[in-house]
Amino acid sequence: MAAPALADDTELGDGRWFTLYSSENRVLLRTGIRIHVGDRFLDSDNCLYQVYKIDEVRLQAWARQVEDEGTWAAVGTQGLPGADNKKIAVYHTHSGESYLPSDGVDSTDQSQGGVYKVGAELSKRIEKYDEIEVTHCQETFFPYSGSYRRSRTAAASLVGAGELDAI
Known part of the structure; x- marks a missing residue:
């Protein structure tokens, strides 16, 4: 929604x-x-x-x-009307997701999985090449089951902070 x-x-x-x-x-x-x-x-x-x-x-x-x-997708890429500085947020619903080749496991329940490294790199590149301010949420949502429900509070908090063009 x-x-x-x-x-x-x-x-x-x-x-x-x-x-x-x-x-x-x-x-x-x-x-x-x-x-x-x-x-x-x-x-x-x-x-x-x-x-x-x-x-x-x-x-x-x-x-x-x-x-x-075609119509609504083009509008979505324009950002907020009147916004000079674009801002987005990145968060991870499944905190333990990792990548076998680079992390040695496909998931973990102990800490932030490799998906956070991907999010950090994505955030860094968006800020550097697209000149968009990125908030990278570091919150975790263990266990895997129910993580969509729990992560929704982080999304609501990020949206509630205002002035985001995308999450």
């Missing part, structure tokens, strides 16, 4: 979830994060949807496909 759902950090809890439907009533997503009008969702077919209607009682929401990929 887009930043509005992360910014207020509202999780439903108690095993409840929102179901997001297309305007043709096809299920697009089920999530434990509260959905808001205006939120956007990119599906596995690279179709972008925007939420236009919510039923808070039934925990249902509906979204329309926004535009074709």
Whole structure:
């Protein structure tokens, strides 16, 4: 979901979830994060949807496909309107992921895996060659199971800090 759902950090809890439907009533997503009008969702077919209607009682929401990929992808590369200094954040959902050839293991549960080295190098190159300020989050989210849920708080915190063009 887009930043509005992360910014207020509202999780439903108690095993409840929102179901997001297309305007043709096809299920697009089920999530434990509260959905808001205006939120956007990119599906596995690279179709972008925007939420236009919510039923808070039934925990249902509906979204329309926004535009074709060519149109919205070009807009996404422009950054924030009026932003002179571009800023992005990099974080890692699976802290233990490593690379057998360089790290000697494919994963670890003891410390930051090799994926953090990749993130550091990526951040350094983006800053050097693209002149974009990068915040590289060093937080870890062990164990592997449930790491998407736990890492979402880091993403919400990074988004909540404001002024990011991308995460």
